[in-house]
Every structure is written in C-alpha cells, then in structure tokens.
Amino acid sequence: MGLSDNASSSAFDVPAPPPALVPVRASRAFDLHSSRVVAGAAGCGWQFDLRADDPITRDGMLLVPLISEADYYRAVDGDGDAYASLVAADDVFVQRPEPGTGSPRPGYLIERLSDPDTPPVRRPYPASDVPGLIGRRVWYWTDGAFRDDFRCVSEAFEVDGDFCVRVVEERAWYRWQRTGTVPKAQDAYIQHLWTQ
Structure with missing residues (x-):
C-alpha cells in the first residue's frame, strides 16, 4: 500500500x-482470444464482464466461446477448467478502445439515453x-x-x-x-x- x-x-x-470502449461485432474482429466482450440480442439486453476465445464453426454457423471474467481468471491462475458457452457471433461484440473518445462528465438522463437494441458504448x-x-x-x-x-x-x-x-x-x-x-x-x- x-x-x-x-x-x-x-x-x-x-x-x-x-478512450471509450466501442462495441465491434465479433464477426468483424480479428484475434478474439481473451478479448473482453458484450453478449446479447436486440429485444433482450446486454451482458458485460465476459471473455471470448477464437470463433469456431459448427453446422455452418460461426460461434464464439464465452466465459465469465471470474472463470477466465480462474483458468489463467491454473485453478481448474473453464467451460465456455457457444454464442452466435452475431450476438457477440468486442469492446475496442477508440482513441480520442474520452468522456464528458456524466450528464443528465436525457443525455445518456441510448438504443436498447445495440450494445452501448462504455465511456x-x-x-x-x-x-x-x-x-x-x-x-x-x-x-x-x-x-x-x-x-x-x-x-x-x-x-x-x-x-x-x-x-x-x-x-x-x-x-x-x-x-x-x-x-x-x-x-x-x-x-x-x-x-x-
């Protein structure tokens, strides 16, 4: 200390x-291994604190293995296996830093409104x-x-x-x-x- x-x-x-963390569709990202991601779907909502591995193809569908941050760090520490959920790549977004997008001060609610059917930018x-x-x-x-x-x-x-x-x-x-x-x-x- x-x-x-x-x-x-x-x-x-x-x-x-x-920089702000801007969501980029996983199907357009390269090297997903260990990336922080957002998962969800329009009409439902969004989950954060997830990690991805490189996509796989199963039955012609591109899937992204996802684990929680807690399971990711458990695996990094060698403290057991982490079991991933396979999620359609279209429902996974990589959080990419976008230089030059530092945030303004938290504003009024009207200034913070967003589209619930797209993952939010995290400022x-x-x-x-x-x-x-x-x-x-x-x-x-x-x-x-x-x-x-x-x-x-x-x-x-x-x-x-x-x-x-x-x-x-x-x-x-x-x-x-x-x-x-x-x-x-x-x-x-x-x-x-x-x-x-």
Missing part, C-alpha cells in the same frame, strides 16, 4: 481521459464523479500509461491532502473472491482513475 514515488504518477499529473468517467467505487473496473494511469485491469477496493479517502482510492489488479480481485487470498492493494490518486 502507499502512494508510488514514481514521478510519472505524481498527484500533479492529470492525463487526458482514456470512461472520472472516478471522482462516480459514487460506489468498490468493485468497479477502472482505467488506472500509472507509469505514464493507462492499464485497464484494476478494480477498486475502497471508496475515496484522503492522504496528506490528496484524494485516493485503493485498487488491486483484477486477476488478484477474482482470486480473492475465489480463494479468500487477500490481494496486495495500492493507493491511487483519484484523478488517475476512470471507471469502465
């Missing part, structure tokens, strides 16, 4: 927001504008770059006049859920965090 002394992560650095919002941070996946500006594999494990708090949030790597977050092994947390300046 504790704040990094790394100059590239000082409290005075306030980078531009990370990053400054963590300072978002209540209920515990458990949220965040973009974290560290060592001069964004990482998108962190989860918040605290709400905002103050350290020596700076506002911070405690974060852990997502892999450790899921291991903590699965095994009870407490992860190594670090304090991040709130202005270096954007929710996903």
Whole structure:
C-alpha cells in the first residue's frame, strides 16, 4: 500500500481521459482470444464482464466461446477448467478502445439515453464523479500509461491532502473472491482513475 514515488504518477499529473470502449461485432474482429466482450440480442439486453476465445464453426454457423471474467481468471491462475458457452457471433461484440473518445462528465438522463437494441458504448468517467467505487473496473494511469485491469477496493479517502482510492489488479480481485487470498492493494490518486 502507499502512494508510488514514481514521478510519472505524481498527484500533479492529470492525463487526458482514456478512450471509450466501442462495441465491434465479433464477426468483424480479428484475434478474439481473451478479448473482453458484450453478449446479447436486440429485444433482450446486454451482458458485460465476459471473455471470448477464437470463433469456431459448427453446422455452418460461426460461434464464439464465452466465459465469465471470474472463470477466465480462474483458468489463467491454473485453478481448474473453464467451460465456455457457444454464442452466435452475431450476438457477440468486442469492446475496442477508440482513441480520442474520452468522456464528458456524466450528464443528465436525457443525455445518456441510448438504443436498447445495440450494445452501448462504455465511456470512461472520472472516478471522482462516480459514487460506489468498490468493485468497479477502472482505467488506472500509472507509469505514464493507462492499464485497464484494476478494480477498486475502497471508496475515496484522503492522504496528506490528496484524494485516493485503493485498487488491486483484477486477476488478484477474482482470486480473492475465489480463494479468500487477500490481494496486495495500492493507493491511487483519484484523478488517475476512470471507471469502465
């Protein structure tokens, strides 16, 4: 724990927001292995926190194997097999970062309306504008770059006049859920965090 002394992560650095995550139909994407995806269908709704593997063809239909994020990290840790659901490629969308699409502040409801029959663009919002941070996946500006594999494990708090949030790597977050092994947390300046 504790704040990094790394100059590239000082409290005075306030980078531009990370990119929005734009849904791209899986049938038009390359190399789906381990990609974060959205699954669903028009008239129903959308599921997030899924991972994909490369598509397969069965009976002339293109299918994408999907597993939950929790099962993905369990498999990455070598803690058992993950069993995938096969979903029609037309119902799977890869979340691709689109540079230059950083988000505005969360607006009024009328500004946030979307088409329920298409997966939404996931815009990053400054963590300072978002209540209920515990458990949220965040973009974290560290060592001069964004990482998108962190989860918040605290709400905002103050350290020596700076506002911070405690974060852990997502892999450790899921291991903590699965095994009870407490992860190594670090304090991040709130202005270096954007929710996903």
